[in-house]
Amino acid sequence: MKVLVIGGGGREHALVWSLLKSPQVDQVVCAPGNGGIAQIARCIPVDVNNLDSMVQVVEAERPALTVIGPEVPLSLGIVDELTRRNLRVFGPTQAAARLESSKAFAKEFMQRHGIPTAAYAVCTSLDEVRNQLSHFTLPVVVKADGLAAGKGVVICETRLEAETAAAEMFSGALLGTTETEIVLEEFLTGEELSFFALCDGKHAAAIASAQDHKRVGEGDTGPNTGGMGAYSTDGLTTTAMRDWLTESVAQKVVDGMASEGTPFKGILFCGIMMTPRGPMVLEFNTRFGDPETQAILLRMETDVLDLCNASIDGTADALDIKMHPGASVCVIAASGGYPGKYASGKLIQGLPAQPSENVVVFHSGTAIKDGQLVTAGGRVLAITSMAPDLRDALDLAYAQLAKISFDGMQFRRDIGHRALEPK
Incomplete structure (x- = not known):
């Protein structure tokens, strides 16, 4: 077909x-x-x-x-x-995609259906932001309501920073598009987790978990990006936690959307913060994430076409979703200057002629120009590998990355660092 x-x-x-x-x-x-x-x-x-x-x-x-x-x-x-x-x-x-396309809708939906999430306020003016800020302790999170390619979230240490971020979202100065609503949100601490579920309008079935690295700099420093790398391992969640996330988050979303007349089919990406108070939803995406997808699909044993068909046909509960044991990682090679201004058209050298069984270089922002492969985006390549354990998977990815070059190339050397740190 x-x-x-x-x-x-x-x-x-x-x-x-x-x-x-x-x-x-x-x-x-x-x-x-x-x-x-x-x-x-x-x-x-x-x-x-x-x-x-x-x-x-x-x-x-x-x-x-x-x-x-x-x-x-x-x-x-x-x-x-x-x-x-x-x-x-x-x-x-x-x-159904409003769960991602409107942060305000998603927060209000979670409140309606008892899905754990941070305290929040939806604001439609700067005056409302100023009034609502008094109800939050610092730091506070300011979120653009609409789609922002992973860059519409600002963590603010002071009230002035929060007011400035909100003002720039309303005016369009921050994201290039004007927002009519912004969300103020309680700042949560803990480990972040990306949990993926397959939904068919009635059922939610767990696929896998991953952890993304949003900040551009090592040690999770610098501005947010669309994602600088991710890893997926067997040990990211326990069986009990996986079941809880499926039942208490993903299935509640499916049930809630169905009850509101907007059945949800497709991939539900739940951005979770594992807080001292328990898991809480940071955001939803209504499609496969990037770069988590690269890591997850490399590990997936189940035919991806079977996932698609089960979602469309309402049989997600009958599908046995299997992943290869071990670990997979994805390391992003980005253009110099990303996530700010960057130049495109840089010649890419050193790519493998053929992918190996355990290492694949996926292209994020590339193009063919005059017969040569050149950069054509902020995130350029996604070097993805799989191995029995995380350290070996990282070694494979970074060994491949060491052979690749283009002018201004930047990447994080600490993908997966939180999983490797002594507990």
């Missing part, structure tokens, strides 16, 4: 790579794809910010299944439009 993947980042490269391993799939097409995806699948130009453009591509290709990678197409209603045309598609509807 033919599968079309929408998107062009590292997550989509990992999805294409995984789908091509399925014995049920004989062709994968990606729109728009990138320089790495083009080496293993046919790529078609498309604007992922333009709903009509994406629909036209799917209608022209007529795949047996369309898999939506990024959040923007989901927020635009791509699943709704394809479903109306009787085209099979994996992902949540526009209404």
Whole structure:
């Protein structure tokens, strides 16, 4: 069968790579794809910010299944439009995707359905921010309501910092788009966890857990990014905690969305803070995360196509989702200056001719120019590896990364450091 993947980042490269391993799939097409995806699948130009453009591509290709990678197409209603045309598609509807596209909606939803999360206030003006700040202890978290590619969260040590961050979100100075609502949130401490569940509108089934590294600098310093690396191991959660997260978070989301008339199908990514008061939800994503997906899919034994079909057909509870034992890691090689301004078009050298069984270089932001592979984004490559334990997986990834170069390349050398520190 033919599968079309929408998107062009590292997550989509990992999805294409995984789908091509399925014995049920004989062709994968990606729109728009990138320089790495083009080496293993046919790529078609498309604007992922333009709903009509994406629909036209799917209608022209007529795949047996369309898999939506990024959040923007989901927020635009791509699943709704394809479903109306009787085209099979994996992902949540526009209404269900509000769990990610609106932080205010997600917080209020969690409050309605008894899902543990930090104390918060939704504000529609700077005056309201000033009034509500008196109810929070410092530091306080200021969040943009809408999609912000992982960069709409500011941890503020003072009231002035919080007011400034809110003002810049309202004006558009911070993110380039104006916010009509922002969320003030209690600052939580603890270990962060990315928990992924497969949802089919009625059931939630645990897939795997990972831990992301959001800050650009080693030791978790510097500004937030879309993610500088991630790891996934057997020991990130106990069986009891995995069951609790499935039942008390993911299944409650599925039940709550169904009760509100907006059934949730697709991937539910639960950003969790393991606080002294217990696990609390920081945010939801309504699709595979990036770079966690690269690490998780390398470990996955279950056919990815079976995940998609179970979600669409309402059989997630009957699917046996299996992961390879051990550990996997993903280390991001980013452009110099990222997450701020950066230059593209830098020649990439030293990539392996073929992926090995345990090390795969997924492309996040690359392009082919004059026959050569060049940088075309802030996050450029995702060096991903798998091994029986985390240290060995890290050694494999960093050994591969040492052979790769492009002008200005930066990466974190401490991915997985929290798991390796003596307890």
